[in-house]
Amino acid sequence: MTTIGSRTMQIDINLSKCEGHGLCEQLAPQVFGLDDEGYVFLKVDQPIPAELEEAAAAGARVCPVAALRVLR
Amino acid sequence: MTLDHIVVAGGSIAAVTAAGALRTAGFGGRVTLVSAERAAPYSRVPLSKGVMIGTETPESAALPALPDDVELMLGTAAAGLRVDRRELILAGGGVVDYDGLVIATGARARRLAAPGQRGELVVRTLADAEAIAERRADASSAVVVGGGFLGMEVASTLRHHGLEVTVVDMEPPLRRLLGPWLAEYVTKAALEHGVRLVISEGGVVLEGDPISGVRLGNGEFIAGDLVVSAVGDIPNAEWLEGSGLRLANGVVVDERCRVAPAITGAGDVVSREVSPGVFRRTPHWSNAVAQGRAAATSLLDDGASPYVPDHYFWTEQYGLDVKIAGEPPLVGEPDVLAGDLDGREVLLRWSNTDDATTAVVSINYRMPAARLRKMVA
Numbered sequence: 001m002t003t004i005g006s007r008t009m010q011i012d013i014n015l016s017k018c019e020g021h022g023l024c025e026q027l028a029p030q031v032f033g034l035d036d037e038g039y040v041f042l043k044v045d046q047p048i049p050a051e052l053e054e055a056a057a058a059g060a061r062v063c064p065v066a067a068l069r070v071l072r
Numbered sequence: 073m074t075l076d077h078i079v080v081a082g083g084s085i086a087a088v089t090a091a092g093a094l095r096t097a098g099f100g101g102r103v104t105l106v107s108a109e110r111a112a113p114y115s116r117v118p119l120s121k122g123v124m125i126g127t128e129t130p131e132s133a134a135l136p137a138l139p140d141d142v143e144l145m146l147g148t149a150a151a152g153l154r155v156d157r158r159e160l161i162l163a164g165g166g167v168v169d170y171d172g173l174v175i176a177t178g179a180r181a182r183r184l185a186a187p188g189q190r191g192e193l194v195v196r197t198l199a200d201a202e203a204i205a206e207r208r209a210d211a212s213s214a215v216v217v218g219g220g221f222l223g224m225e226v227a228s229t230l231r232h233h234g235l236e237v238t239v240v241d242m243e244p245p246l247r248r249l250l251g252p253w254l255a256e257y258v259t260k261a262a263l264e265h266g267v268r269l270v271i272s273e274g275g276v277v278l279e280g281d282p283i284s285g286v287r288l289g290n291g292e293f294i295a296g297d298l299v300v301s302a303v304g305d306i307p308n309a310e311w312l313e314g315s316g317l318r319l320a321n322g323v324v325v326d327e328r329c330r331v332a333p334a335i336t337g338a339g340d341v342v343s344r345e346v347s348p349g350v351f352r353r354t355p356h357w358s359n360a361v362a363q364g365r366a367a368a369t370s371l372l373d374d375g376a377s378p379y380v381p382d383h384y385f386w387t388e389q390y391g392l393d394v395k396i397a398g399e400p401p402l403v404g405e406p407d408v409l410a411g412d413l414d415g416r417e418v419l420l421r422w423s424n425t426d427d428a429t430t431a432v433v434s435i436n437y438r439m440p441a442a443r444l445r446k447m448v449a
Contacts, residue, residue: 022441
């Protein structure tokens with residue numbers, strides 16, 4: 001499990017894969033947003049703040065097209 | 073009762089979401105995920121596209137890993153359940169004790185081949201997609217049996233890569249899912265892309281060993297170097313026969329995704345009684361996610377709020393990116409809310425006789441998905 005306060009997690013977005021289904025935003029609205037065209041963007045700076053790491057990973061895991069990767 | 077060890081049976085998105093949601097909800101005990109597949113959890117969505125044709129690697133479909141403290145037992149099928157002793161029996165005879173269980177063993181592709189008949193292709197697992205990728209280099213034609221979402225997407229991908237493609241179904245493609253208006257709109261694009269659509273009311277028989285084509289109800293034979301069946305799925309619930317759990321078109325869950333004390337269920341394997349005696353599965357991605365979360369929270373807290381079915385789904389085929397919020401089928405004709413119908417970049421609305429919105433559909437029309445969903449709420 002990620003150590004609290006480690007601040008080492010990065011989310012890698014592959015925009016060419018993003019289809020704008022918005023499940024990441026639905027699950028973790030603190031971390032992910034969708035722009036006017038429906039494409040994903042990160043609402044927080046990288047590395048992901050420690051208290052949002054779990055939410056960010058959960059949001060990444062529900063992407064149906066695997067456009068989001070978690071780098072630790 | 074204390075929960076020290078929660079076992080999730082299954083390895084697809086419902087299972088992965090449930091396992092992750094247990095941790096997100098603060099569960100600190102052991103979590104074990106038992107999956108029949110050898111591959112680490114992946115998304116099935118890209119399989120009918122790049123993975124099947126070999127332009128994307130199998131790794132590209134991998135889902136981000138679960139937290140390190142979730143134990144993965146891969147290549148291990150659930151084979152039975154002793155509810156009174158809280159034991160999950162594994163294929164091969166092993167036993168895993170649990171305090172709480174999430175049933176998320178998914179579904180498998182329905183097949184049409186006769187026992188022992190070789191060469192039928194399906195698109196359900198990573199291995200299925202890789203098998204097609206391997207064979208497509210030597211193939212110039214394909215017959216796709218089944219004109220649902222999957223069949224039409226498979227046909228679209230194969231056609232896009234130069235194969236002669238015929239789709240065969242007993243009824244017009246997509247009609248049962250999308251209703252006549254939208255089905256026709258998408259079908260028109262399929263025809264323009266050069267896919268041949270054939271209706272065989274009497275069904276088909278796969279012929280040859282290995283299979284070399286299909287025989288229609290009227291006697292006509294259609295040959296294909298590849299023959300792909302996309303004729304629906306079967307819930308993986310047989311392992312629960314004799315367990316005492318209620319099975320009807322899958323394992324039956326209530327409005328909180330509960331199956332029995334200390335047992336919940338999620339995803340393609342579960343059904344809900346939507347009206348007396350009618351058990352419906354909702355086998356698509358966003359619903360598997362919603363149920364996976366509900367299955368986890370209900371297990372931890374019996375007073376958790378009921379699960380709300382998530383009626384959002386999509387298909388991408390023949391240059392159309394179609395997103396649907398609302399419950400199918402779509403009856404009647406839609407209003408055009410924005411965009412251009414002939415230009416194939418359009419936002420559509422279906423309504424009922426009271427003029428309440430029943431569904432909103434975007435076709436190549438870029439807008440945030442959350443806004444699309446809200447228009448139906």
